Amino acid sequence: xxxxxxxxxxxxxxxxxxxxxxxxxxxxxxxxxxxxxxxxxxxxxxxxxxxxxxxxxxxxxxxxxxxxxxxxxxxxxxxxxxxxxxxxxxxxxxxxxxxxxxxxxxxxxxxxxxxxxxxxxxxxxxxxxxxxxxxxxxxxxxxxxxxxxxxxxxxxxxxxxxxxxxxxxxxxxxxxxxxxxxxxxxxxxxxxxxxxxxxx
Amino acid sequence: xxxxxxxxxxxxxxxxxxxxxxxxxxxxxxxxxxxxxxxxxxxxxxxxxxxxxxxxxxxxxxxxxxxxxxxxxxxxxxxxxxxxxxxxxxxxxxxxxxxxxxxxxxxxxxxxxxxxxxxxxxxxxxxxxxxxxxxxxxxxxxxxxxxxxxxxxxxxxxxxxxxxxxxxxxxxxxxxxxxxxxxxxxxxxxxxxxxxxxxxxxxxxxxxxxxxxxxxxxxxxxxxxxxxxxxxxxxxxxxxxxxxxxxxxxxxxxxxxxxxxxxxxxxxxxxxxxxxxxxxxxxxxxxxxxxxxxxxxxxxxxxxxxxxxxxxxxxxxxxxxxxxxxxxxxxxxxxxxxxxxxxxxx
Numbered sequence: 403x404x405x406x407x408x409x410x411x412x413x414x415x416x417x418x419x420x421x422x423x424x425x426x427x428x429x430x431x432x433x434x435x436x437x438x439x440x441x442x443x444x445x446x447x448x449x450x451x452x453x454x455x456x457x458x459x460x461x462x463x464x465x466x467x468x469x470x471x472x473x474x475x476x477x478x479x480x481x482x483x484x485x486x487x488x489x490x491x492x493x494x495x496x497x498x499x500x501x502x503x504x505x506x507x508x509x510x511x512x513x514x515x516x517x518x519x520x521x522x523x524x525x526x527x528x529x530x531x532x533x534x535x536x537x538x539x540x541x542x543x544x545x546x547x548x549x550x551x552x553x554x555x556x557x558x559x560x561x562x563x564x565x566x567x568x569x570x571x572x573x574x575x576x577x578x579x580x581x582x583x584x585x586x587x588x589x590x591x592x593x594x595x596x597x598x599x600x601x602x
Numbered sequence: 603x604x605x606x607x608x609x610x611x612x613x614x615x616x617x618x619x620x621x622x623x624x625x626x627x628x629x630x631x632x633x634x635x636x637x638x639x640x641x642x643x644x645x646x647x648x649x650x651x652x653x654x655x656x657x658x659x660x661x662x663x664x665x666x667x668x669x670x671x672x673x674x675x676x677x678x679x680x681x682x683x684x685x686x687x688x689x690x691x692x693x694x695x696x697x698x699x700x701x702x703x704x705x706x707x708x709x710x711x712x713x714x715x716x717x718x719x720x721x722x723x724x725x726x727x728x729x730x731x732x733x734x735x736x737x738x739x740x741x742x743x744x745x746x747x748x749x750x751x752x753x754x755x756x757x758x759x760x761x762x763x764x765x766x767x768x769x770x771x772x773x774x775x776x777x778x779x780x781x782x783x784x785x786x787x788x789x790x791x792x793x794x795x796x797x798x799x800x801x802x803x804x805x806x807x808x809x810x811x812x813x814x815x816x817x818x819x820x821x822x823x824x825x826x827x828x829x830x831x832x833x834x835x836x837x838x839x840x841x842x843x844x845x846x847x848x849x850x851x852x853x854x855x856x857x858x859x860x861x862x863x864x865x866x867x868x869x870x871x872x873x874x875x876x877x878x879x880x881x882x883x884x885x886x887x888x889x890x891x892x893x894x895x896x897x898x899x900x901x902x903x904x905x906x907x908x909x910x911x912x913x914x915x916x917x918x919x920x921x922x923x924x925x926x927x928x929x930x931x932x933x934x935x936x937x938x939x940x941x942x943x944x945x946x947x948x
Contacts, residue, residue, distance in 0.1 A: 410790070410797030527766075545783050545841045566845075573798050577789035584841055588848035589924060 410574045414513070414534040417505050419445040424501030429455035429491055429516060431484050434508030434535040435466025441505060442473050453494075454478045457487040461509060461553055462536050484512045491516060495523045507533045511541035511552055514579025521576075540600060542570055543580035550580055557598040558586050569595055604711070607728070611667035614674075619835035621894050625663050628653035629888045631898075632827040632867050636907040638916075640799075640807055644814060647823035647871045654869055655825075658704035660886060661756050666728055668756050668837070675777040675838045676753070682842060684749050685788050686761075686773035693761045693772065694748040695738060696875035697882055701751045726754050748773055757869075757886030764879055768792045768812065772880065778837035778887050780830050780866065781844065781921055800915040818881060820874045828868040828885075831922045831929070835864055835889045854925035859932035860893040863925065865905070892932055902936035909933065 417437045420426075426448055430438040435456060442452070452475045458465055459482065470478060481487040495502070504520055506513050513532045520530050539553040549563030554570065561568050561583070568583035575582065586594050611619040630653065634643075647658075654660045676683055686694065702724055705713040716723040720737045731754065735742035743750045752759050752775040760774040769792045776784045787795050792812050793803070802808050818824065832839055833850040854862050867888040874881055896902040910930045917926050 410794040543786065545786065546845070571798065573786075574794070575786045575788075575790060576794070578786060582783065582786050582841070585845050585848075588844045589851050590849070 410572070412510075412514075412532075412574065412576060415531045417441040417507055417531050417533045419448070420503040420505075420529070420531065422501065423448070423503035424451060425499070426452040426503050426505065427455065427491070427494065427498075428452060428505045428507075429487060430466075430506070430535070431457040431487065431508030431512045432460030432536055433462055433464040433466075434506075434512070434533070435464070435470060437507035437533045437535055438505075439466060439469055439473075441507075442475070449474045450476050452476055455481070455487050455491060455494075457481040457484045457508075457512070459483045460536070461539055464536070484508070484515070488512075488515050488519060492519045492522075495519060495525075498523070502529070504530045505533075506530070507535050509536050510534060510538060511579065514541060514576065517576065518579050538600070540570065541580045542568070542583045543575070543578050544568060545582055545584050550578075554581075554583075555600055557596075557600055558594055559583075567594055570600060605661070605663055605665070607666050608663050609666040611664060613667070613671040613835055613837045617834050617836070619664070619667070619889065621890060622663060623897065626890060626894045626897055628662070629890055630654040630827055630867055630869050631901055632829040632865075633904050633908050636904060637911050638908045639913065640802060640805070642807060642810060642814070643826045644811070644824045645826070647825040647873075654886075654888065657708035658823075659701060659708070659755065659757075659871065659884065660869065661705070661709065662888075665756055669729060669754060671837050672753060672775075672777045676749075679842070681785075683777045683784060683840070684752075684775045685784055686746060686748060687788065690761055690763065690772040690878075690880070691740065691747070693763065693875055693878035693880035693882075694746060696878050696880065697759065697761060698747040698751040699737070700873060700875065700882070701755055705755075729754055749775060757884050760883040760885070761875075762881045762883060764816065764881070767816070769815065769881060771795060776840070776885075778885075779840050780832075781839060781841050783841040786841070798919065800919050801913070815872065815881060818872065818874045820876050823871050823873040825869065825871040828870065830866045830868075830920045831925075832864045832866050832889070833862050833925070835891070837887070837889075851922070851924045854928045856928045856931035859925070859928045860896065861891055863922075863929045863932075864889045864891045865895060892929065896933075896936055899936055902933055903938075906930060906933035906937040 428438050428441060454470055454475050456467060456470055458467060467480060504525060506516050539555055542551045542554045544561045544563050546566060547561065547564035551562055558567060558569050567586040569586035571582045573582045613619055649656050702715045706715040712728050714725045722737050723734045725732045740746055758776040758778055761772050762769040763772040771787050771790050774784050793808060796802055796808055833854055836847055839847050869886040870883060872881055872883055895905055909926060917923050
């Protein structure tokens with residue numbers, strides 16, 4: 403049970419063709435490529451209205467680029483990192499018109515940061531779908547030094563920003579696209595909570 | 603009503619904050635029963651008695667000192683304790699108007715408000731403020747309207763906007779927040795920001811409370827009480843400053859708990875705002891240490907029973923796991939095991 407215990411973790415969708423779309427932006431990362439391929443199968447008529455954005459950054463090492471290259475679409479844009487994909491998505495949405503539909507598939511961190519961009523452009527819930535893929539490694543915000551750490555798998559870890567030992571709280575902010583972490587030994591320095599693998 | 607203000611108290615470092623007997627007696631004691639569990643404790647916010655529930659927004663002898671502590675906290679970490687989404691400006695003006703009108707009508711000896719169209723003249727003799735500004739024009743105030751007026755108000759204030767059938771955090775000033783981060787919570791929906799609170803969702807209370815609040819009408823405020831415990835009379839107990847105050851939790855013993863352990867009572871009078879349709883959540887905090895509580899033996903007896911029987915999940919969430927037993931032991935001297943009615947405040 404992945405969701406259990408985390409009451410503010412986002413609830414994700416399953417990618418499916420959104421009605422009313424004139425232009426489809428399908429953006430994914432790593433193992434999210436599988437959901438992109440499935441979606442393309444479900445909308446064979448819309449290939450020429452579809453732009454694919456794919457980042458090969460992957461925590462699990464899965465890469466669907468070869469399969470995606472076989473598909474008949476208007477354009478396939480490939481990026482070495484999620485960050486570069488999201489930056490390009492921002493440029494694309496800045497020039498987007500009515501009827502644009504956005505489909506996101508990948509890690510929680512990828513979806514969260516891409517959603518920050520979509521929210522900035524006021525895309526509504528009927529214009530965006532998000533499907534989680536791969537492991538639930540977490541993007542973490544340090545409440546003390548305001549820095550972010552990607553791919554955290556342990557309940558207790560050292561913050562690269564301020565070197566404090568942090569404990570991850572099961573509390574997620576969509577605005578920051580991150581879970582919160584606070585100093586783990588704040589009460590008694592050196593006295594750490596039990597190490598534990600997060601439900602990744 | 604004349605208040606004997608205590609203008610030079612500190613909520614940090616040497617902690618000179620203290621309550622007069624009158625201030626203790628007027629506090630809104632939050633425990634209606636010997637056992638505590640979350641409940642739908644919302645009631646109409648109507649004036650009751652001569653204590654904390656009399657005014658629309660209560661002020662007390664700590665007003666001047668508390669406003670100073672807020673200013674210190676705001677200056678220390680800009681952007682951390684006051685945040686507002688850009689589209690919340692209308693709600694900010696709503697809030698400024700509500701606080702000014704409420705203070706001026708409940709405390710005319712300290713606050714006055716004169717309106718000449720959009721030209722408003724506001725005086726606050728307690729903080730030596732005399733300002734004229736244009737309502738609706740932020741450039742005529744030294745801060746954004748919400749920050750301007752809440753720098754002159756006791757308690758934390760959160761503005762929530764209604765969208766898609768739920769409430770979102772749109773703006774807030776929080777210099778006395780209980781172990782949460784304002785920047786983190788900004789933009790969160792009702793079910794998200796309540797996520798960490800144990801037992802709330804499971805009981806269905808979260809859905810019921812939201813339904814109730816979405817029906818809140820302008821001019822018909824409601825109130826509820828909440829509470830927690832803190833060590834020392836410290837207002838800035840944010841998640842950000844955790845390393846500064848969490849070590850204090852280890853200093854509590856059964857001998858010193860009476861002085862060190864403070865009951866934080868939160869009075870929350872919620873109002874729908876007229877122009878923006880936002881809802882304001884004020885969190886007005888009262889700090890009473892266990893010795894203060896014990897000046898009313900019935901309170902001490904009840905609080906002993908509440909802390910002793912409190913669900914461990916709530917103890918952990920409220921952050922006093924480390925000193926619950928010490929507080930219970932200190933309070934036990936006031937509980938003879940006999941049952942008697944606890945006199946409620948107000």
